[in-house]
Amino acid sequence: MSSALFQPIQLGKLTLKNRIVMPPMTRSRASQPGDVANDMMATYYAQRAEAGLIVSEGTQISPMGKGYAWTPGIYSAEQIAGWKKVTDAVHAKGGVMFAQLWHVGRVTHPDNINGHQPVSSSAIKAENVKVFIDNGTDEPGFVEVVEPREMTVSEIKEVVAEFHQAALNAIAAGFDGIELHAANGYLINQFIDSESNNRTDEYGGSLQNRLRFLDEVVATLVDAIGAERVGVRLAPLTTLNGTVDANPEHTYTEAAKLLNSHNIGYLHIAEVDWDDAPDTPREFKLALREAFKNTLIYAGRYKADSGANAIEEGLADMIGFGRPFIANPDLPERIKTGAPLAQHNPETLFGGDEAGLTDYPRFEASK
Template sequence: MTTLFDSAKVGAFDLPSRIALAPMTRCRTGQPGNIPNAMMADYYAQRASAGLIITEATQISQQGQGYSFTPGIHSEEQVAGWRKVTNAVHLAGGRIVNQLWHVGRMSHAMFHADGQPVAPSAIAPNATVWVVDPETGKGGMVDCPVPRALETDEIAGVIADYATAARNAKEARFDGIEIHAANGYLIDEFLRASSNKREDQYGGSVENRIRFAIEVTGAAAAEFGADRVGIRISPFITQRGMDDPDAPATILAMAKELGRIGIAYIHIAEADWDDAPETPRAFREALREVFPGAIVVAGGYDKNKAEAILAEDLADVVAFGRPFIANPDLPRRYAEDLPLAAFDGDTLFGGDQQGYTTYGNYEAAA
């Protein structure tokens, strides 16, 4: 029976356990420039005992930014900053992949020269993003504006931005990349009929709506190698204007094509709020049938729930978010059944070391 503490072969990755650090936005970059810094290097190195670290979402371009103080990987300074992070993780014995991100319509006017985010179609998401007021320096949630629809001849440039970001991630010495195609961001917006009303080759039929995701993945894989690429999906979310009953079938069609490209894994972002929809077993089994690579899952998992899904062979790796925030030595705590510390929700976004690198290992906490 597979357990969390068994090794795993995931594409080109040899993982010492099936415990991953889930991608979590923390908004701690150096300013100006959204540059990864020494504090971030400490944070990730503290959690290097994870079988795999998936970084916080990282914008592939200035156009791709939607939240304040999130990192980029499109400038030389950002690449150099990430190299400090990967060096620290590798020195601590860890493996780390960079999650590539374009937020699409989940953005704010302040991040765009013309005040308009881009999306497949000019439809507002009815959602908010975390933005720091430049005058007060305080962050808060603000409404997203109506985006402008990408022109057909602009899309190739966005795909090229993903390829450049993948190349930059390789230069920054990441072990691989994960493409963020979940949670209502740009790729997810192309996938769903609720957010994609296009009439060109990127809209309408399922084949057309998955085209952008396939082209992005192919371009990124050409830069980094398909066996070092993963992709994150969220088939059953409905918030942010993403309610599309056909989304799971669309995503399964995409997964089949991703299998042909030969990527390492698909990462299911499962909703983790109290009344969120469950990911049906039938979907998990269908994904296994159409996709030959590994399956990573994340969203509200504890040790027992993680062990159960591994034992049923419905996942190969389980990623943990909140438990890893306050417990940088989470794999050891799970292995030895040690008590878990609670995290401070007030320090999730922005700020300094407090609530970021100040959580200790078990002996220090005790």
């Protein structure tokens, strides 16, 4: 048992029962038409309510924010009602759940956004990036993204307002808070990183300008629902979906200071998690810890022992375990007892039905 993972922790007004986070993972099971969360998703999340904190899969704040087929939204009345089924099921099992609010920017295809051209910080195409569309079968069809158009300042303000409304919608849907997706190459990340932003107005050029959109979105989320119910996810060293920064350690230490000034509930760092990826330098983790004073979550390639060590060393307060939660609905209990972990089936990650979503057994039931 990795005891550091099982200490309770205070997150704003919430007392979390352990320090294990189920981080956001796209599963593409929303009901069509309408991108509505459903009973199958409610079962899936409720099965995993032993986590100290569940963060939902990315949920788009508007039709233009959608990157992939069959992902859920949080802008219509039907979508709010669908998510209410999920949060009710999680709360009935004693869980705590935040909604991850998502706008993908250029990481999409016109087929996913009603035929429109995607928008971004700049008219720069993400190279070698594919998204999946509904091609009329149960199997997603993968297609190259297209060149986006640069957002006008008035469009930026409109998206800030959409984030504000999405946070209110999340609370109406019963979520305990929200996580802003500012990582993994999506819209906010496209403004932050130097190589995906060549704007010449107040949203481009200097680091202060490239952080302005993040600053404005976080400010409106805090205004909507209160700072303690807001988390932000950043991915400082990943180059997912084609976003690259020339000086990421400096950029993201400054981003952490900015988020600290808003006194948000938590900062969630997505580390590079493919097998031969470089580790995040310890000095950088210490700089982030110095910059951000509230709850700090890390996710990426952690095992029980390495996660507990990060907490004991003071580098992290909570640890996210992504793919292990897919095949192990009782992951906290398995960690606590040292039970072996099941492996997920990669063929059933995206799209489909209950198979590969809700049919993974608990350890006792699997024996």
